[in-house]
Each structure stands twice: as C-alpha cells, then as structure tokens.
Amino acid sequence: MHAYYSKSEFQAFVRSDAARSGRVGLVPTMGALHEGHLSLVRQAQAECDLVAVSIFVNPLQFAAGEDLDKYPRTMESDFAKLGAAGVDAVLVPRVEDIYPADFQTVVSNDTLSGILCGASRAGHFNGVLTVVLKLLNIAKCQRAYFGRKDFQQLTLVKRMVKDLDVDCEIVGCPTVRDPSGLALSSRNTYLSPAERESSVKLSRTLREIDARVAAGERDVARLMEVARPLADDPLIAPEYLEIRSPGLETRYEDELELPAVALIAARVGATRLIDNIELAPQD
Numbered sequence: 001m002h003a004y005y006s007k008s009e010f011q012a013f014v015r016s017d018a019a020r021s022g023r024v025g026l027v028p029t030m031g032a033l034h035e036g037h038l039s040l041v042r043q044a045q046a047e048c049d050l051v052a053v054s055i056f057v058n059p060l061q062f063a064a065g066e067d068l069d070k071y072p073r074t075m076e077s078d079f080a081k082l083g084a085a086g087v088d089a090v091l092v093p094r095v096e097d098i099y100p101a102d103f104q105t106v107v108s109n110d111t112l113s114g115i116l117c118g119a120s121r122a123g124h125f126n127g128v129l130t131v132v133l134k135l136l137n138i139a140k141c142q143r144a145y146f147g148r149k150d151f152q153q154l155t156l157v158k159r160m161v162k163d164l165d166v167d168c169e170i171v172g173c174p175t176v177r178d179p180s181g182l183a184l185s186s187r188n189t190y191l192s193p194a195e196r197e198s199s200v201k202l203s204r205t206l207r208e209i210d211a212r213v214a215a216g217e218r219d220v221a222r223l224m225e226v227a228r229p230l231a232d233d234p235l236i237a238p239e240y241l242e243i244r245s246p247g248l249e250t251r252y253e254d255e256l257e258l259p260a261v262a263l264i265a266a267r268v269g270a271t272r273l274i275d276n277i278e279l280a281p282q283d
C-alpha cells in the first residue's frame, strides 16, 4: 500500500500506466475507520482492479460550532487496517492542498441540501458535494463507494453526478451494524456506556416502522407513534423522523407509498447520530 500526502503525487499515480490499465475504485472517508468503511473497501475490491481510499476531514462540511477540531483522528490504526485489507493507495491530503488560498468554486444543491440533516447543518451538504467532486476528479475513478447509512449524502452525490455529467458510477453499500443494531459510525466513540445503550433505540424505532409497514400499515401518524420511547429517554433529543420517497423529494405526511425510506436523526447526549431504513414494496 502506498500513501500519498499530496494531490499531485497521487495524481501522478492514478495517471500511471499501471492505474490506467484497469478500473479504479475510490472510497472517500474522513478516517477513524471501522468495519463500515472496510465493507466499502471490500466491495470496491470485488469490483475494481485498483482501490484507493481517501482520508480527509473536510473543513468545508462542518458547520460553525460542530466537532471539526475534536473529530476522531486515528491515522496509525487507519493505515494498519487499510494495509491489512490490501488497499492499493491511500490519499491523505493537507487542507491547503485541497483548498488553496485562492479557492472559490463550490457545488450546491438548493433542493435537497436544506432538508433532513441539512436543516440543522447549514452548508454541510454543499461542503460534501464540493469535496466529493474534487476527489472524483483527482482520483479519475470509474467507481466511488458510499455507505447507505448516510442516505441523504448518497442521494445528493448521485444527483450531482447525474446533473453534472460526472463520468463515475456511484455505488451505495449496505449499512454495517453492531450486534445491538446500532449503525457503526466514527462518532460512536463519543458515546458513554449509558448513551450507547440508549442509542440502540434509533435502529429499533426504524425496525419497528419496517415491521408495521410489512404488516400493512400505511398511515404515517400511526407509524410515528413507535418513536415514543425515543422522546421518553432523557438521554435522547430527537431531531427528525421522516418517511420520504427514495429520491427524498416527497415527504409523506398522511399515507405513504412504497418504496420509501424512513430516516432518523437524534442527539444522544452531545452526539448527533443518524440512521435510516429502506421500506421495500410488498409482494
């Protein structure tokens, strides 16, 4: 595995004959790697000839007052995990390399970036889209891998690639969970033992919605009743629970149509967690 600490060295690598002779897959991350990230790597390895992982804590996607400074940075163990996984290249650029002093242009989506997580994270998704487009261009990859855990992010990235004719296939990978059902996330390391116990209620709520939909329930108000244990938990401050169409454009308020997706965000203690479940059409 080769580590590249500058954009230009990495670009020379991806333009080399070795890289150009096969399909390049990119897994963009912010580091603090866990099994969720490694599942993306494995899917990329199964489908591509060469797999690169980027580790970049993108300042542009952190709103004022968010955890940019304390975001977990675990470079040594990240490298060990990627080396053991057999990744070909790692890009770890410096902030000035990605955003030089004269940087001006950003990507924005005014339709989907203000809803759900975007409502409380001003500028977040435009920061994500901007860095993702840069990374796709830098890596010249044919495929890029994203987790379905960050469903809104995946939807926005797919939208950007379609709208801007970016020549890269975006692949959404299943959410990896711990045995309790909690979706793995780098920010889980912030949780105290009691908070971790409470955080299981997010995935439990989603599974209960899925079970009720599978049993034939279509009334959104009745489905929302399953969120009561969240509101009753003093460690949890719910932010949103919504059921939307798969492209996120339509929010179902009365009766839902399938397929759909239920999305949840809550603060557990000081830690903001998200999760979702895709509600499949019934046979």
Ligand SMILES: Nc1ncnc2c1ncn2[C@@H]1O[C@H](COP(=O)(O)OP(=O)(O)OP(=O)(O)O)[C@@H](O)[C@H]1O
Binding pocket: 028, 029, 030, 031, 035, 036, 037, 039, 040, 145, 146, 147, 148, 149, 150, 173, 174, 175, 176, 177, 183, 184, 185, 186, 187, 188
């Ligand atoms: N549990 C998971 N299962 C599958 N993919 C995941 C999981 N967690 C993160 N990913 C994906 O890994 C990629 C990098 O995510 P990121 O580095 O932000 O990790 P994260 O665990 O989501 O961190 P955070 O706590 O900041 O949300 C994203 O495409 C994200 O969707």
Ligand SMILES: CC(C)(CO)[C@@H](O)C(=O)[O-]
Binding pocket: 028, 029, 030, 056, 058, 061, 128, 131, 132, 150, 153
């Ligand atoms: C896609 C991403 C790497 C862009 O910074 C980030 O939002 C993430 O880790 O999900």
Ligand code: BAL
Binding pocket: 061, 150, 153
């Ligand atoms: N996993 C999404 C990155 C973020 O929360 O900033």
